[in-house]
Amino acid sequence: xxxxxxxxxxxxxxxxxxxxxxxxxxxxxxxxxxxxxxxxxxxxxxxxxxxxxxxxxxxxxxxxxxxxxxxxxxxxxxxxxxxxxxxxxxxxxxxxxxxxxxxxxxxxxxxxxxxxxxxxxxxxxxxxxxxxxxxxxxxxxxxxxxxxxxxxxxxxxxxxxxxxxxxxxxxxxxxxxxxxxxxxxxxxxxxxxxxxxxxxxxxxxxxxxxxxxxxxxxxxxxxxxxxxxxxxxxxxxxxxxxxxxxxxxxxxxxxxxxxxxxxxxxxxxxxxxxxxxxxxxxxxxxxxxxxx
Numbered sequence: 001x002x003x004x005x006x007x008x009x010x011x012x013x014x015x016x017x018x019x020x021x022x023x024x025x026x027x028x029x030x031x032x033x034x035x036x037x038x039x040x041x042x043x044x045x046x047x048x049x050x051x052x053x054x055x056x057x058x059x060x061x062x063x064x065x066x067x068x069x070x071x072x073x074x075x076x077x078x079x080x081x082x083x084x085x086x087x088x089x090x091x092x093x094x095x096x097x098x099x100x101x102x103x104x105x106x107x108x109x110x111x112x113x114x115x116x117x118x119x120x121x122x123x124x125x126x127x128x129x130x131x132x133x134x135x136x137x138x139x140x141x142x143x144x145x146x147x148x149x150x151x152x153x154x155x156x157x158x159x160x161x162x163x164x165x166x167x168x169x170x171x172x173x174x175x176x177x178x179x180x181x182x183x184x185x186x187x188x189x190x191x192x193x194x195x196x197x198x199x200x201x202x203x204x205x206x207x208x209x210x211x212x213x214x215x216x217x218x219x220x221x222x223x224x225x226x227x228x229x230x231x232x233x234x235x236x237x238x239x240x241x242x243x244x245x246x247x248x249x250x251x252x253x254x255x256x257x258x259x260x261x262x263x264x265x266x267x268x269x270x271x272x273x274x275x276x277x278x279x280x281x282x283x284x285x286x287x288x289x290x291x292x
Contacts, residue, residue, distance in 0.1 A: 004037070007276035008236060011041035013187035014056075014122075015179055016049025018172030018220065019195035020154075020213055020250035021259075023048030024072040026193045028263025029240050030056065030065045033191060036271050042185040044125035044138070046171030046178050049193065050151040054113050054144065057120040071112060072256040079108055080253065081157070081209055099209050102149065102158045109148050116144050123185060126151050127171030127178045131160045136174040138181045157212050176220040177285070179227055179237075189236040195263075196242025196286030197221040201249050210251040217250040224285040236276065239283035241266045246286075 014033075016026055026049060039060060045053035055068050082104035117124055117140060126139045128150040139147040143163070150161035150168035160167040175181050177194045197217050228237065243262040248255050274282060 005039075008038065008238075009188035011185065011187050012038065012189040012191065013042040013044060013182045013185055014040040014053065015177065015182050015190055015192045016043070016045035016053045017177040017192075017194040018045075018047030018049055018170065020048055020217065021075075021253045021256075022195040022197075022217075022246075022248065022250055023052055024075075024256040024259035025195040025243060025263035026052050027065060027069045027072055028260040028265070029193050029267040030068070031062060032264050032267035032271060033240070034060070034062050034065060035268075038191065040122050040191070042123040042125065042182070042187060044127065044178050044182045044185070045151070046127040046175055047152050047154070049178075049195075050126045050148055050171060051109070051113065052193075054124060054126065054148055057122050057124045058114045060121045069256075069260055072260060075253050075256060077209075077251070077253045078104065080105055099157050099212065102153070102161075105152060105158065106149060109145050113145050113148055117141050125178075125181065125185070127175050127181055128153075128161075128163075128168040129171055129173040129175075131155075131167040131169045134174055136171070136178070136181055137166075137168065138178075138184065154213070157209060172220050172223075176223045177227060180230065183232075187235070190231075190238070192237065192239045192283075194224065194239065194242055194285060196244060196246055197250070200245035200247040202247065210249070213251040214249055221286070227285070228281050231281075234279045236279050237281040237283075238274070238276075239281060239285065241270050241283060242286035244286055 043053040043057050056064060081100040126147040128137045146163060150163060151171040153161050153169045155169050160169050243266050248259055
């Protein structure tokens with residue numbers, strides 16, 4: 001039986017994982033899901049997924065996804081991390097600060113993110129992590145761009161972000177795939193945009209930032225194990241497949257077009273075969289058999 005959006009009970013929440021450069025995969029996934037006729041009531045994301053969710057929330061349409069695709073295709077590492085100079089290295093070593101200042105990331109957010117939570121086409125949740133307690137925070141009102149900066153503040157790579165009296169870091173630290181935080185919206189259906197991880201790279205990372213990002217992505221992938229077991233059994237979950245084998249590491253921003261394409265192909269194939277017969281989990285996280 002062909003999949004129909006009418007098979008999915010509302011409200012529907014789109015849940016976006018982190019993934020650094022692999023966030024481009026979500027662009028292809030989004031196009032496939034929107035083409036199938038799905039439209040979210042809620043959007044929730046961590047890290048790069050929060051940026052994608054916020055961009056989409058302003059105009060939930062294929063045209064908007066195409067605009068998002070153009071951003072990812074043209075994105076370069078320097079647009080996110082700035083330039084890593086010898087002076088910066090001196091400050092990292094002797095002043096114990098982050099590898100990147102965060103200024104380039106602030107400019108990127110200012111150029112593309114909505115100004116506020118007001119007037120969006122779906123409820124938006126931005127996930128960040130309390131730096132001292134590890135508690136997951138979901139922002140739904142206030143300074144959206146500041147919240148996005150906190151959500152992408154990868155520890156060591158970027159400095160923590162102060163909001164009120166609290167220091168926050170990347171949302172993926174506590175909720176890489178924020179399925180559990182999404183429950184606060186009361187969804188009956190979750191569509192999960194998890195980009196997976198670089199399971200098939202053949203070269204070692206080179207440099208401080210690349211090594212930090214690769215190690216971070218491997219640790220975060222382990223969060224997903226057992227994540228679905230605590231959900232309400234009456235919830236319908238569409239867990240979109242991550243492209244596999246994936247040979248693009250999380251620090252490589254030069255292959256946005258390829259990532260978008262494989263994300264679209266994987267999601268389209270999944271939806272074409274999908275037969276929703278009731279509540280339950282359809283699909284699964286990226287894995288290679290039994291992992292300890």
